[in-house]
Amino acid sequence: xxxxxxxxxxxxxxxxxxxxxxxxxxxxxxxxxxxxxxxxxxxxxxxxxxxxxxxxxxxxxxxxxxxxxxxxxxxxxxxxxxxxxxxxxxxxxxxxxxxxxxxxxxxxxxxxxxxxxxxx
Numbered sequence: 001x002x003x004x005x006x007x008x009x010x011x012x013x014x015x016x017x018x019x020x021x022x023x024x025x026x027x028x029x030x031x032x033x034x035x036x037x038x039x040x041x042x043x044x045x046x047x048x049x050x051x052x053x054x055x056x057x058x059x060x061x062x063x064x065x066x067x068x069x070x071x072x073x074x075x076x077x078x079x080x081x082x083x084x085x086x087x088x089x090x091x092x093x094x095x096x097x098x099x100x101x102x103x104x105x106x107x108x109x110x111x112x113x114x115x116x117x118x119x120x
Contacts, residue, residue, distance in 0.1 A: 014051055014056055014059045014060075015059065015060050015061075015062045016039075016044065016047055016048070016059045016060065016061050016062065016092065017031075017039060017062050017063070018038070018039050018044065018061055018062070018063050018067075018085075018088060018089060018092055019037050019038050019039065019063045019064055019067035019073065019085070020032055020033045020037045020063075020064050020067075021033060021034070021035065021036055021037045021038070021063075021064045021067035021068075021069070021070050021073055022034065022064025022065045022066070022067065023064070023065050023066045023069050024064070024065045031062070031064070032064045032065075033064070035070075036070040036071075036072035036073045036076075037064075037067070037073070038067070038073050038076050038077070038088075041080060041091075044092050044095065045095055047059075048095050048097050049097045049098065051097075052097035052098075053097075061089055061092055061093060063085070063089070067085055068084060068085040073085070
């Protein structure tokens with residue numbers, strides 16, 4: 001009988017936080033806030049550009065649970081021209097840096113829609 005070898009690998013993948021606003025109260029989480037928070041588009045673009053300059057090829061988009069439950073977050077999204085928070089996440093995933101192949105991605109199913117809908 002041959003012994004099975006296990007290999008643990010990881011991808012040093014930076015995270016892109018679009019909002020830390022969250023309705024959940026997870027005891028382990030040091031990420032969330034229960035106040036309105038939305039990363040501004042210019043900052044999102046700056047973070048993606050910075051990551052591309054460092055050779056990052058992809059970033060994982062993170063958010064709190066249901067950040068748009070805050071009126072201030074919904075209002076800011078509307079001011080920016082986004083129909084809802086999912087539209088903002090889709091926009092962030094489509095931002096391309098001027099240099100390098102860095103892209104952002106998320107599991108859109110967690111946001112209440114399917115990935116093919118977001119990919120359009």
